[in-house]
Amino acid sequence: MKALENSIIKDISLAPDGRLKIDWVKAHMPVLNRIREQFEREQPFKGLKVAISLHLEAKTAYLAKVVQAGGAEVTITGSNPLSTQDDVCAALVEDGVTVYAKHNPDPAEYKELMVKTLETRPDLIIDDGGDLVSILHSERPDLLEQVRGGAEETTTGILRLKAMEKEGKLQFPMVAVNDAFCKYLFDNRYGTGQSVWDGINRTTNLVVAGKTVVVVGYGWCGKGVAMRAKGLGANVVVTEIDAIKGVEAYMDGFRVMPMTEAARIGDFFVTVTGNRDCIREEHFKVMKDGAILSNAGHFDVEVNIPELAAAAVSKRTVRKNIEEYELADGRKIYLLAEGRLVNLAAGDGHPAEIMDMTFALQAMAIKYVNDNYEKIGNNVLNVPYEIDEQVARYKLQSLDITIDRLTEEQKAYLDSWTEH
Template sequence: MTPTIHASEVADMGLADHGEGLCDWSAQSMPILARLRERYAAEKPFAGRRIAIAVHITTETANLALTLQAGGAEVFLCASNVRTTNDAVAAYAARQGVHVHGIQGEDRETYAAHCHRVLDARPHLVIDDGADLTGLLHGARTDAASDVVAGLEETTAGIQRIRSLEADGLLRYPVIAVNEARTKHLFDNRYGTGQSTMDAVLRLTNTLVAGSRVVVAGYGMCGKGVAARARGMGADVLVTEVDHVRALEAVMDGYRVMEMDRAAELGDLFITVTSSKNVLRAEHFALMPDGAIVCNSGHFDVEIDVPALRAAARKHTRPRPGVDQYTLANGRRITLLAGGEVVNLAAAEGNPATLMDMSFTNQVLGCEYLLRNAAHMDRRVHALPADIDDHVADLKLRTLGVGIDTLSEEQIAYLRSWDQGSA
């Protein structure tokens, strides 16, 4: 079928100049991507290729899209969440020739329509964040899947969905789990999500973290980052988990670990980062202290049972932008941030550009790798090749002015041997 190219749909093209300034500022902290853009401008490795991106439309994402475009790709961009589009950035990217479909605060129907418009272009590569495009390509939009060579997935929640497709034998093309690259989850997820989540909480509430009890639900890489940042700000951090090893790790890291039923009675601030559903439920709301704040930093807005909170409330007020306060029948007030959406993007600016530089370099180099190798790859979830991961770390160290040692020939021989020990 012939691709259908829709005109960009953004909130206001008049915001493009402002968006350019924001993207330029971000680019100053993304030197690896800048190097790639220079190389791609000369080599055009993506010439003739259509690349679909469903990622939060931030300054860093715009720089990703423009890097792929410099390499010859025709790029189609939509948001991966209804609340995570920067309208100025969307306008700037559209002015630069990226096909952008995203508006801050769009309703679910518009969000779905934007995903479909990107797929109408019949992309060759799909860069996903949460697997919404991937889900459509395996459901309602199988008609658009025939041209897809391969995909890449950015986040834990999305990889869970794609692994389910693989387990059911339904995955139509190979997918690289970019989130599992060391230079992604060890830095972006941990340091980035930790900082940006606490940034969002402070922007919305101006609350004092020091001396408070912060409950972190989930101790994956994002949870580790949130817990560390909260403790660094003086909080008493409690962790809840369903995984025995992660729970034990949290204990060894010095946190109190307990069931949510117990933590609910103690917490002042609750942050979910689990990639699961209904982690905070009606029975937990009923136990929380008066004034407890709840928010979600996982990808989807299902970690907090918001409908149950609304149903239990006898009164609802909005004392500050992005802050909903619900008074329960017991008179206690529960404060919900950003409507239960991913708070660090819905209420702040997401993870810092210096970390996204590595994550998005993985995406770009992953695209190059897939165009060369996808035809010979199984239809399953693949790791990003270790040499790409290591190369990204090397590039990042170089931009930071950091040097490391190299192994001598003697050391290499020793490490490869089986007969050289202490004897």
């Protein structure tokens, strides 16, 4: 089997467990199932190679299988060392997908697995955090020529892409899936909100009700985390650098203050900014004994871990995915999942029904790029509204929900400026 010969995974014998996981999510992803049927008929990727870098768990695996059903030769790697599930990797290999991924590789191996994915010379890319695109442009420009374009999953990745675009460095079009309505309204808000607390709760086994939760950043992910914390009975504090979002958090019923103040009162901290050093040395100095730190941004830089380690006199693992840092004055600060994405490194990520819409957008976005790459330029593009709206309609249909349509008279009224 070609995929098995080429792949680098932990253990092919784990495949049966991975297949059960993939079958479970497939049963709860009706939008992606519908797109798979379309792809099987139309074969939009016939003869093409698609490289994917996403959190490699069951829902991602099913996206890979949908793209494969469209005729593509698919190669996949993980976008975070701790979120890769080895049994899911094995099941994908058995299904003919080439996989370069293992759970928790060292940094050098993690990078090498990404490079191997790119060395398959893909025509299309699905990226998460911008690593594949960054490596292509900075380290392996020899592999750029064949790439037609791709799609990006996250806020962090889009920031990197827009920086490349601004400098005139981006060599192919990339669709900003994260900025689509059916992504940020549901995935970022409801998906992140639920999965972050799934990860924190299963990891700590501590009560949230009555505690003070500090949410660092009030974008769509922060909104979801705060909303779910409130539902669990927490007292929620929001820190922000954006005045408009600060007002929004206040009007949503949350206390808003700078991190220097929030650090003193927080029991749980969740960073969701896409930026670095949001919690750092000055904050560690004033935190409560027993404060719990977690991150839901893409990279493990939102909590300054080197500064935390430097302030500590000892460090030990006290529970799976919980590291205890004891400071000189005896206070203990706990870091979850090494500061990586707590919902994936210490959980199973977003619910299947949520990722159904996001991955439907990914699949349709790379089809759009493939159909139009010669004329759309080397830019960061929004998901066309028609694709966004179609995914929403498929979702409503799967729920057996219908909505109204405008009458011809209503359309004429809205298009008129003279008769109102």
